[in-house]
Amino acid sequence: MNVLLALPLIFFSPVMEHAPGAPPGLVLAAPHEGYDMYTGDIANRVAKSLGWGRVIAKEFRDTKARRWLDVNRPTQRVWTLGGKRGKEQTTRKGRETFSEYARRLRVAGQVSEGPLTLLVEFHGHNRRIKLGTEKVRLDVIECATRGFSDAELRTLQARYQRLAAERWPVGPIIALRFDQIDSNYVYRGVTQRFYFRASGAKEAGSLQSSITKRALHFELPQSVRSTRTQRQAFGRLFAELLAPLKDLAEEEAGPARRSGMTDLIPGGSRD
8 A cells, every 4th residue: 555645634724823013004914825835935024024014814725625715805615516616705704704814904004993004915826828839837926906006106116127137036037017007018929918906805805995095916926936045035025125115104104204205106296
């Protein structure tokens, strides 16, 4: 008998963890750790560097255990009698899970009432597209957004490109695209439609305006998160990319002096 085949499958129970940070109102989160592998590690690395609040939800999606809760919205997929995963639907368990996630976001952001100032979520994708006669991985970071102007996103994108050019660990630089300004973009010579729009989270989940005033919902390809070297490099890069956004919290607190925001937003203003 093959001993390995005789070993039972090990299922991990779902768990959420959170930690408050400063300044209040800024939270980094990974709602699908365990399925979107190592997104929690990246969120933890960025949170450690910036000192912001964080929320990590682990193992709420596990196809082997026939468990699929979306966490950042009140939906789940229920397995059918035939053993297939059903369509996404709002359920009591889904609402309870999302309610707990939203509560922990507020605790991590030290916000007792009203929305967060900024929520940054890290997700993972393994999307493949057809180029010619072959299917290839889409090595692009797509980011769905809420509450940012086009000018702010273009400045953030330029900052990313500058940091990537200085600090890229190995191989070609992976582009960062935003839903609001990159509805179509070119990848390896072929025009692609922006895919990961986070519409469910915007309509009924964590990207609602009642949860957060602004949001960045990053979908990271495997080439960003598969190895420790990649995660170390991208953890540093994302921390540097997001650091100036702390001034958003200072603006919420009052007319504080804006030190780094003028580097992020041309003229220090929003359109």
